[in-house]
Amino acid sequence: MSSETAGGTDGRNDAVLLLGVALGLYALFTVVSVLLGYDLNGIVNTLRRITFLSAIYAILVLALNLQWGYAGLFNIGVAGFMAVGVYTMAMLSTSPTSTFPGLGLPLPIGILGGVLAAALLGVIAALPALRLRGDYLAIVTLAFAEIIRRTYRSPVLEEFSIAGLDLGTGGSRGMSLPENPIRIIFYQTPGDPASDPSALGAAIFDFSSGLGVQPSVVVGWVYAIVLLVGVAGVYWLLMRVGFSPFGRVLKAIREDEVVARALGKDTRWFKIKTFALGCALMGFGGILWRLTGGYVATSMFEPIYTFYIFVALIIGGAGSNTGSVIGGAVFASLLFQGPNFVKRLVTEYVAVGSPPNTLFDAIGALGGLDVTPLVAYTLSDVNVAALRLVLLGVVLVYLIQNRPEGLLGHRKEVASPIDLGERDRQEGQS
Amino acid sequence: MTERESGNRALTAVRDRPLLVVFAAIVLVLTLDLLRRLLTGAVGTHDLATYLWNGAVLGLSIGLAGMGLAMTYSILSFANFAHGDLVTSGAVAGWIAAFLVAGWGDFAAEALVHLGGPFPLNTNTLGISVTSTPVAIVVGLVVAAVATAVLAVVVDRVVYKPMRDQSGISLLIASVGVALAIRYLLVFTFQAGRRGLTAGQQTPSFSVPIGGGTISVNAHQLTLVVVAALLMLGTHLVLRHTKLGTAMRAMADNENLARVTGIPTERVVLTTWLLGGALTGAAGYLIALERGTLTMDFGWLLLLLIFAAVILGGIGSVYGAMVGGIVIGVSSRLSLVWLPESFIVVAAFLVMIAMLLVRPSGLMGGVRTA
Numbered sequence: 001m002s003s004e005t006a007g008g009t010d011g012r013n014d015a016v017l018l019l020g021v022a023l024g025l026y027a028l029f030t031v032v033s034v035l036l037g038y039d040l041n042g043i044v045n046t047l048r049r050i051t052f053l054s055a056i057y058a059i060l061v062l063a064l065n066l067q068w069g070y071a072g073l074f075n076i077g078v079a080g081f082m083a084v085g086v087y088t089m090a091m092l093s094t095s096p097t098s099t100f101p102g103l104g105l106p107l108p109i110g111i112l113g114g115v116l117a118a119a120l121l122g123v124i125a126a127l128p129a130l131r132l133r134g135d136y137l138a139i140v141t142l143a144f145a146e147i148i149r150r151t152y153r154s155p156v157l158e159e160f161s162i163a164g165l166d167l168g169t170g171g172s173r174g175m176s177l178p179e180n181p182i183r184i185i186f187y188q189t190p191g192d193p194a195s196d197p198s199a200l201g202a203a204i205f206d207f208s209s210g211l212g213v214q215p216s217v218v219v220g221w222v223y224a225i226v227l228l229v230g231v232a233g234v235y236w237l238l239m240r241v242g243f244s245p246f247g248r249v250l251k252a253i254r255e256d257e258v259v260a261r262a263l264g265k266d267t268r269w270f271k272i273k274t275f276a277l278g279c280a281l282m283g284f285g286g287i288l289w290r291l292t293g294g295y296v297a298t299s300m301f302e303p304i305y306t307f308y309i310f311v312a313l314i315i316g317g318a319g320s321n322t323g324s325v326i327g328g329a330v331f332a333s334l335l336f337q338g339p340n341f342v343k344r345l346v347t348e349y350v351a352v353g354s355p356p357n358t359l360f361d362a363i364g365a366l367g368g369l370d371v372t373p374l375v376a377y378t379l380s381d382v383n384v385a386a387l388r389l390v391l392l393g394v395v396l397v398y399l400i401q402n403r404p405e406g407l408l409g410h411r412k413e414v415a416s417p418i419d420l421g422e423r424d425r426q427e428g429q430s
Numbered sequence: 431m432t433e434r435e436s437g438n439r440a441l442t443a444v445r446d447r448p449l450l451v452v453f454a455a456i457v458l459v460l461t462l463d464l465l466r467r468l469l470t471g472a473v474g475t476h477d478l479a480t481y482l483w484n485g486a487v488l489g490l491s492i493g494l495a496g497m498g499l500a501m502t503y504s505i506l507s508f509a510n511f512a513h514g515d516l517v518t519s520g521a522v523a524g525w526i527a528a529f530l531v532a533g534w535g536d537f538a539a540e541a542l543v544h545l546g547g548p549f550p551l552n553t554n555t556l557g558i559s560v561t562s563t564p565v566a567i568v569v570g571l572v573v574a575a576v577a578t579a580v581l582a583v584v585v586d587r588v589v590y591k592p593m594r595d596q597s598g599i600s601l602l603i604a605s606v607g608v609a610l611a612i613r614y615l616l617v618f619t620f621q622a623g624r625r626g627l628t629a630g631q632q633t634p635s636f637s638v639p640i641g642g643g644t645i646s647v648n649a650h651q652l653t654l655v656v657v658a659a660l661l662m663l664g665t666h667l668v669l670r671h672t673k674l675g676t677a678m679r680a681m682a683d684n685e686n687l688a689r690v691t692g693i694p695t696e697r698v699v700l701t702t703w704l705l706g707g708a709l710t711g712a713a714g715y716l717i718a719l720e721r722g723t724l725t726m727d728f729g730w731l732l733l734l735l736i737f738a739a740v741i742l743g744g745i746g747s748v749y750g751a752m753v754g755g756i757v758i759g760v761s762s763r764l765s766l767v768w769l770p771e772s773f774i775v776v777a778a779f780l781v782m783i784a785m786l787l788v789r790p791s792g793l794m795g796g797v798r799t800a
Contacts, residue, residue: 074599074602127787128783128786128787131787131790132786132790134597134598134599134602135508135509135598135599135602136741136786136790138509138599138602139509139734139737139741139782140782140783140786142734143734143737143738143779143782143783144779144783146734146775146776146779147776147779147780150772150773150775150776151773151776153772154770154772154773155770155772156770156772156773307606307610310603310606314603357548358540358544358547358548358621359618359619359620360540360543382617382621382622383618386614386615386617386618386622387614387618389610389613389614390610390611390614390615390618392607392610393606393607393608393609393610393611393612393614394607394611395607396603396604396606396607396610397589397604397607397608397611400593400600400603400604400607401589401592401593401604404596404600
C-alpha cells in the first residue's frame, strides 16, 4: 500500500474502498437471501438489518478509535457508557404514564441529555486514566461499566422519586423507550402501533406494498439511512479532530507520552477531553441502537458487547477512521450475522434431521461414518450462538498474532502533519 | 520535634496526597459510624459476625483464585482475561471426575459426564459431600489441578508463546480471545445451564452462637478455608525456599537480568503456568464445592473481583492476592451495613478503584512474587 494511503490523506481512495465494501456486502447478502428463497420483502429486510447493524457498529468503533487508536487510551467499558446514554435519554424522554416512568421531555432534549451524561461520566472515568498504565486502565474501565450496569439493574432504582418527580429504570425488567422518531414521517399518531398512516406515509406504503415490501421494512430502511448519515457525521467530526493540532497531540501521546509532555503539551487535559468526546459518541451510538427497539434492559450492556466493538476495531485496524467504519461493517455482517446465515443455508439445502441430545452422541455417530448428527448438533440455535463466540475468540487471537495492524494493513495515521516516511525514503535514495 | 514542624508535615501530607487524605477520612467516618451503629444496636454483633464470616469465605475464594493470576501477571506482565475461564475449566474437569467416582455404576456415565445438564440427575441421591464421599472430593481436586495446569500450558504454547516480545496490551487482547474460546467451547461441549453439585441436606453444618444469634458454618466452607490456607503455605514454601522460586522472583524483578545470569526463562515460564494453572483449577473446584452449584460463566463473573484482589494486594504478590481477596470479600459484605444487597459487587469495585487512585502499587506494594 502506498505511503499516501498510509497517511490517510487520500480521501478519494478511502471513499472507493468504503463503497466497494458496502457493495460487496450488499451483493453477498442479496445472493444469500436469494439462495434462501426469500421474497423481495425478505431480501430488502436482510439488507436493512445489515445496514442497521453496520452503521451502529461503525459509530461505536469510530468512538473507540478516537480513544484507543488516536490517544492510546485502552477503554474496555464501552458498554457502560452506552448504557448511560440510553438510560439517561430514557429517563428524560419516556412518557410519565409508562410502567417505569420518565419525565416525558421532547426526544431531542433526551438525546442531548444522554450524550452529555455519557460525556460527564467519561470525564469522571478519565480521572484515573491520568495516572494509570494501560492494563490498570482496562480493568478500571471494565469495573466502571459493571458498576453502571449493576446500578441500573438494582431494585432500588426500579422506581423512585426525586423532588416529587417519579422516575424508574425498571431494574432487571428493563424499561420502555420513546417511540422511534422516524414514525412521525409515516404515521398520524406515531406513539400508537395501530395508528393510520399519514398522507405521505400512505403514498409511500401504497408504492412499497405494490412491490411486496411491508411498511415496517420501509420504516426500518429510512431509520437505517438516517444512521448512515449519522456515521458520515461522526466520521467527518473525527477526521476534523484527527487532522487538527489537537489530533496531532493525541497521536503524539499514543506514540510517546513523555515526548508530548516534553514539548510542553499538558497531556492530562488532552486525555480528559478525548475520553469525554469518545464516551459522548458511545452514548450517542447506544441511543441510536436502542431507539428502534423501543425497549432497554441491562442485559444489553454486558461486557461482551464491548469486546464485539473491540474485535471490529482490530479488524479495521486501530488508528484509522476509514478502517473503523469498514471494521464495523465487516464485523456486524460477517462475524455477527454470518454464522446464522451459514446455518440457514446449510439447513435449507441439507436435511440434517433433529440434533442429538449431546455432543458425545454426535461424536459417537462418527464411528458409523455418519456426520449428520454432528452437523445437526452444531447447527442447533444455542450451539451456533456458542460457536459464533468461539469463532470471535479465535479471530481475535489470530488477528492480534498475525495482523495486529488490521486487515487493511498499516493505516495508522502518523503523528506529524507531513509524512516522515517519504523524507526517509528520499534521503535513502540520495 | 516542635509542634510547628509536625503541623507543617501534616500540611505537606495533605498537599501532596489529597486523595489519600480524602479516602482516609471516608474510611474513618465509616468506621466511627459502624461503631455507633454497634453501640446503639442498629447493627447487632450477630449481623456483623455474619458479614465478616461470609466476607472471609468469599475473600478466601477470590484470593485463592487470585494466586495463580498474580504469578502469571508478575512473570509475563500482562492481565490475563482468560484466568476466569481457567477457573471454570478446573471446576468442570474436577467435578466431572468427582461425579464419576461418586456415581459410577449407579448412574448413566453420560449423565455424570454432563454433571446432569440435559439429563435428570438428583444430586441428593448422588450424595456428594466432604464427609460422605471424601475419595470423590480428593480425586476431583487433583483432576481439577492437573487438567487446568495442562490447559494453561497448552494455551501458553499456542497463543502467548509466539507473542512473548509484544506489549502487555496485545497479550491482554489475545487473552480476551482465549477467554471467549474456552468459555463457549465448554458451553458447546457440555451445554449451558446451572448444575447442582453437592447434596445440600447431607452437608454437615455447625451453628456458632454469637451475639444473640447463630452463624451457620458448613463443612464445605471449612474445607475451602483449610485447603486455601494449605495451598497458600505451600506456594510460600515453593517461592521462598526452592531454586524455582528464586528464579521466578528474579524474573518478576527483571527478565533480561534473569536471562543473562543464566536462568532458563522459558522453563520458568512453563513452570509458572503449570503451578499457576494447578492453583487456579483447584480454586475453581473448591469455589464450586463451597457454592454447591456451577455455571459455565461463574469464573468469568468472578474475574473482575479476582483482578480487584490482585491489584489491591499489589500485582505479582501472591500473599497480596490473598490479603486483597479478604479485603475485597469482607468490605463487600460489610457494605451491607450501609447499602442494599444489590450493591455488594459495586462496593467491591469501588474499593478497587479507590485503591488504584490512592496506591496503584497495592497494599503490599513493591513486593513481587514473594
